[in-house]
Amino acid sequence: xxxxxxxxxxxxxxxxxxxxxxxxxxxxxxxxxxxxxxxxxxxxxxxxxxxxxxxxxxxxxxxxxxxxxxxxxxxxxxxxxxxxxxxxxxxxxxxxxxxxxxxxxxxxxxxxxxxxxxxxxxxxxxxxxxxxxxxxxxxxxxxxxxxxxxxxxxxxxxxxxxxxxxxxxxxxxxxxxxxxxxxxxxxxxxxxxxxxxxxxxxxxxxxxxxxxxxxxxxxxxxxxxxxxxxxxxxxxxxxxxxxxxxxxxxxxxxxxxxxxxxxxxxxxxxxxxxxxxxxxxxxxxxxxxxxxxxxxxxx
Amino acid sequence: xxxxxxxxxxxxxxxxxxxxxxxxxxxxxxxxxxxxxxxxxxxxxxxxxxxxxxxxxxxxxxxxxxxxxxxxxxxxxxxxxxxxxxxxxxxxxxxxxxxxxxxxxxxxxxxxxxxxxxxxxxxxxxxxxxxxxxxxxxxxxxxxxxxxxxxxxxxxxxxxxxxxxxxxxxxxxxxxxxxxxxxxxxxxxxxxxxxxxxxxxxxxxxxxxxxxxxxxxxxxxxxxxxxxxxxxxxxxxxxxxxxxxxxxxxxxxxxxxxxxxxxxxxxxxxxxxxxxxxxxxxxxxxxxxxxxxxxxxxx
DNA sequence: GGCATGATTTTTTTATATAAAAAACAGTTT
DNA sequence: AAACTGTTTTTTATATAAAAAAATCATGCC
Numbered sequence: 225x226x227x228x229x230x231x232x233x234x235x236x237x238x239x240x241x242x243x244x245x246x247x248x249x250x251x252x253x254x255x256x257x258x259x260x261x262x263x264x265x266x267x268x269x270x271x272x273x274x275x276x277x278x279x280x281x282x283x284x285x286x287x288x289x290x291x292x293x294x295x296x297x298x299x300x301x302x303x304x305x306x307x308x309x310x311x312x313x314x315x316x317x318x319x320x321x322x323x324x325x326x327x328x329x330x331x332x333x334x335x336x337x338x339x340x341x342x343x344x345x346x347x348x349x350x351x352x353x354x355x356x357x358x359x360x361x362x363x364x365x366x367x368x369x370x371x372x373x374x375x376x377x378x379x380x381x382x383x384x385x386x387x388x389x390x391x392x393x394x395x396x397x398x399x400x401x402x403x404x405x406x407x408x409x410x411x412x413x414x415x416x417x418x419x420x421x422x423x424x425x426x427x428x429x430x431x432x433x434x435x436x437x438x439x440x441x442x443x444x445x446x447x448x449x450x451x452x453x454x455x456x457x458x459x460x461x462x463x464x465x466x467x468x469x470x471x472x473x474x475x476x477x478x479x480x481x482x483x484x485x486x487x488x489x490x491x492x493x494x495x496x497x498x499x500x501x502x503x504x505x506x507x508x509x510x511x512x513x514x515x516x517x518x519x520x521x522x523x
Numbered sequence: 524x525x526x527x528x529x530x531x532x533x534x535x536x537x538x539x540x541x542x543x544x545x546x547x548x549x550x551x552x553x554x555x556x557x558x559x560x561x562x563x564x565x566x567x568x569x570x571x572x573x574x575x576x577x578x579x580x581x582x583x584x585x586x587x588x589x590x591x592x593x594x595x596x597x598x599x600x601x602x603x604x605x606x607x608x609x610x611x612x613x614x615x616x617x618x619x620x621x622x623x624x625x626x627x628x629x630x631x632x633x634x635x636x637x638x639x640x641x642x643x644x645x646x647x648x649x650x651x652x653x654x655x656x657x658x659x660x661x662x663x664x665x666x667x668x669x670x671x672x673x674x675x676x677x678x679x680x681x682x683x684x685x686x687x688x689x690x691x692x693x694x695x696x697x698x699x700x701x702x703x704x705x706x707x708x709x710x711x712x713x714x715x716x717x718x719x720x721x722x723x724x725x726x727x728x729x730x731x732x733x734x735x736x737x738x739x740x741x742x743x744x745x746x747x748x749x750x751x752x753x754x755x756x757x758x759x760x761x762x763x764x765x766x767x768x769x770x771x772x773x774x775x776x777x778x779x780x781x782x783x784x785x786x787x788x789x790x791x792x793x794x795x796x797x798x799x800x801x802x803x804x805x806x807x808x809x810x811x812x813x814x815x816x817x818x819x820x821x822x
Numbered sequence: 823g824g825c826a827t828g829a830t831t832t833t834t835t836t837a838t839a840t841a842a843a844a845a846a847c848a849g850t851t852t
Numbered sequence: 853a854a855a856c857t858g859t860t861t862t863t864t865a866t867a868t869a870a871a872a873a874a875a876t877c878a879t880g881c882c
Contacts, residue, residue, distance in 0.1 A: 226842040226865040264844040356655045358747040380746045447679045448657040525835040525872045563874045
């Protein structure tokens with residue numbers, strides 16, 4: 225049976241929307257609201273039905289009126305607000321870097337299904353996805369073997385990343401000065417400076433900025449295989465740094481400075497300089513990740 | 524219900540094995556036979572049971588005797604000798620390059636399941652796999668969109684390939700002269716010459732040789748992400764050239780010559796020369812694939 | 823004791839069933 | 853006519869069930 229996490233999240237989002245409206249005012253039409261919330265009209269209608277049952281809105285034909293502002297208690301909560309696939313993915317990553325999993329080990333899908341409280345098909349999907357990430361391998365007998373978030377993995381991932389970033393860097397610098405990417409780059413530079421000025425409070429926003437800078441540079445010569453590898457990196461970073469909050473502020477501070485040097489290198493027009501700054505930044509990122517893996521798995 | 528394609532293929536393989544034995548001679552033990560055939564003892568025992576029922580072998584405790592040589596009629600045949608996943612994959616690729624699929628189109632999984640005569644889960648697995656190949660994309664609403672075997676796809680794939688092959692080439696040439704890879708390379712050179720001498724009859728064996736040469740060069744600095752992309756390339760070549768037999772002989776003849784130039788470049792120790800030969804070969808491969816796509820989809 | 827067979831248990835693969843969600847269809851209202 | 857709502861159909865996500873295949877256990881033979 226499919227979960228209705230989407231319905232629940234949409235319901236909550238809809239409450240957020242209503243909280244900004246004034247009671248007594250009519251609401252937008254169904255297609256409009258559905259578009260705003262990014263779901264199908266079917267889902268929106270289920271939400272509206274519930275809102276009507278709770279006497280938050282009154283529905284009469286196409287006249288929809290907000291009866292009262294939503295309250296704290298109106299919101300749905302619970303663990304099932306998260307899509308199933310994401311939940312499984314999260315638990316799996318936690319399992320993979322935890323003590324129960326060692327590199328080279330056979331993965332027992334049935335057992336994971338029991339542990340995570342989901343069906344085997346959900347596990348299958350998850351394993352299939354992570355095998356493309358290179359964290360797992362399929363054996364000839366159909367079983368899955370864990371490869372793990374090892375030093376090898378990080379090395380191979382960063383080798384690839386470095387190589388690709390240099391390639392993108394070369395192409396980026398070959399862009400004519402009037403190309404919009406240069407404007408976007410100075411926009412990002414400004415944002416970096418703004419963050420740096422208030423780094424103590426804003427250091428958590430770095431990961432978004434990081435993402436955008438690398439996407440800008442690599443977006444010049446789009447390549448789906450590269451984007452795929454970037455996606456792998458995102459996921460690894462996302463999970464890994466979620467558990468490794470240690471030194472986060474210091475780490476991000478350093479990274480912002482490195483980004484600024486990288487941007488300066490690009491803007492200088494001097495390829496050697498840009499490459500050096502880029503290489504330096506990637507090297508730091510690599511050793512930071514490696515160090516935090518070694519902490520997690522023991523020396 | 525799971526298919527028993529493995530059992531059937533193992534049964535046929537076992538007949539092949541028995542065909543090389545002499546009637547009256549005892550057979551190897553179950554674990555030994557299972558290992559030879561690369562399956563579990565459970566599957567082997569099912570095969571032995573059938574062989575016994577057909578009076579091909581007599582089983583009495585641990586004494587197994589071949590009663591008669593297997594005949595043509597003993598072999599199992601039919602479409603279900605192919606593993607389900609492979610069958611779906613094959614049909615899907617044919618569908619994708621056929622007239623029913625145009626780039627950008629939404630893929631209807633239910634419909635494909637009906638067309639191919641399989642369940643939706645089999646289709647789902649297949650779509651999930653090909654999405655990692657960059658031939659499909661998943662939309663936010665959960666649907667799959669075909670991207671197709673387009674010029675863009677080939678361009679991006681070959682950009683990646685070129686870029687990775689050059690990287691591997693550099694590392695390969697940095698190997699010390701006593702490294703076993705050099706011996707392996709001259710072995711491959713010999714094989715290329717042997718094939719060239721008899722190209723009219725042996726041109727079909729080229730794809731194996733191609734695979735081995737590129738694997739040797741790229742195997743020096745193994746990287747799972749690279750291997751993944753190589754896998755994509757293999758699959759594309761496999762399917763595409765299966766349908767495009769036109770000029771196969773001429774094409775392979777040219778490629779063998781280019782390989783020899785590439786090998787000579789590597790052995791010369793001159794990086795520029797090796798890179799040039801490599802670049803030339805990859806360029807030919809790229810335009811050959813592009814040309815054959817344009818033939819397939821119209822000018 | 824080491825390896826073989828026979829029987830049992832576990833795990834994986836695949837089809838099917840059902841709820842959720844999307845899309846399509848058909849009237850209605852403005 | 854354009855856009856809306858109510859209804860129906862189609863498609864997707866997920867759990868479940870059952871066969872195939874692998875692994876494990878128990879026992880016996882040399």
